[in-house]
Amino acid sequence: NAGVTQTPKFQVLKTGQSMTLQCAQDMNHNSMYWYRQDPGMGLRLIYYSASEGTTDKGEVPNGYNVSRLNKREFSLRLESAAPSQTSVYFCASRGPTGGSYEQYFGPGTRLTVT
Amino acid sequence: QQQVKQSPQSLIVQKGGISIINCAYENTAFDYFPWYQQFPGKGPALLIAIRPDVSEKKEGRFTISFNKSAKQFSLHIMDSQPGDSATYFCAAFNAGNNRKLIWGLGTSLAVNP
Numbered sequence: 621n622a623g624v625t626q627t628p629k630f631q632v633l634k635t636g637q638s639m640t641l642q643c644a645q646d647m648n649h650n651s652m653y654w655y656r657q658d659p660g661m662g663l664r665l666i667y668y669s670a671s672e673g674t675t676d677k678g679e680v681p682n683g684y685n686v687s688r689l690n691k692r693e694f695s696l697r698l699e700s701a702a703p704s705q706t707s708v709y710f711c712a713s714r715g716p717t718g719g720s721y722e723q724y725f726g727p728g729t730r731l732t733v734t
Numbered sequence: 735q736q737q738v739k740q741s742p743q744s745l746i747v748q749k750g751g752i753s754i755i756n757c758a759y760e761n762t763a764f765d766y767f768p769w770y771q772q773f774p775g776k777g778p779a780l781l782i783a784i785r786p787d788v789s790e791k792k793e794g795r796f797t798i799s800f801n802k803s804a805k806q807f808s809l810h811i812m813d814s815q816p817g818d819s820a821t822y823f824c825a826a827f828n829a830g831n832n833r834k835l836i837w838g839l840g841t842s843l844a845v846n847p
Contacts, residue, residue: 624777653834660743662823662839663778678834710777721766721827723835725777 624726633701641696649715652694656707701733740838753811755841757824764826772821814845
């Protein structure tokens with residue numbers, strides 16, 4: 621039982637490049653989330669998926685897209701990376717039922733955009 | 735608009751001392767209040783959580799105190815240890831509102847040996 625896994629762990633991009641951050645969970649959770657963490661800004665929600673087949677914008681969705689590929693996987697795509705997207709990105713999941721409130725986090729992806 | 739306000743931003747405590755972190759919220763519809771602990775290079779992990787029908791919850795050296803009328807809750811770490819040095823986040827959850835956690839900005843705790 622690996623919990624929430626994220627790939628890659630580190631990434632350096634040039635401005636304008638694109639990339640996809642991968643996230644998978646093996647806990648049969650319904651809800652999945654993407655956050656970014658910046659110094660002094662706490663955790664900010666980018667997108668979330670309440671269940672397979674649905675996605676919704678969070679607090680800071682601009683510049684990102686997501687895909688809930690199946691119940692296990694939730695990917696985050698940067699179409700044209702900008703230096704402002706330099707951050708640590710965390711994926712989280714919650715479930716398996718609506719009454720389960722704890723979010724489980726992955727180890728994070730540290731992204732630098734130059 | 736910060737719906738959950740956390741203080742202090744950073745805290746230094748001597749080993750064996752008590753660490754206290756405070757949070758205040760505005761939305762009375764929140765019905766679940768967790769604290770998460772994050773070590774450097776790791777994702778946050780749930781430490782302890784409380785619902786508004788109780789005023790205190792204790793798990794080992796960690797206690798949440800909850801004041802519903804004041805819309806405040808706090809984390810107390812008794813007998814603080816260097817291994818407790820981490821960033822702590824309070825959060826609030828409204829089961830009826832898209833099931834998203836609303837996060838405080840975090841407190842960086844350093845426990846000196």
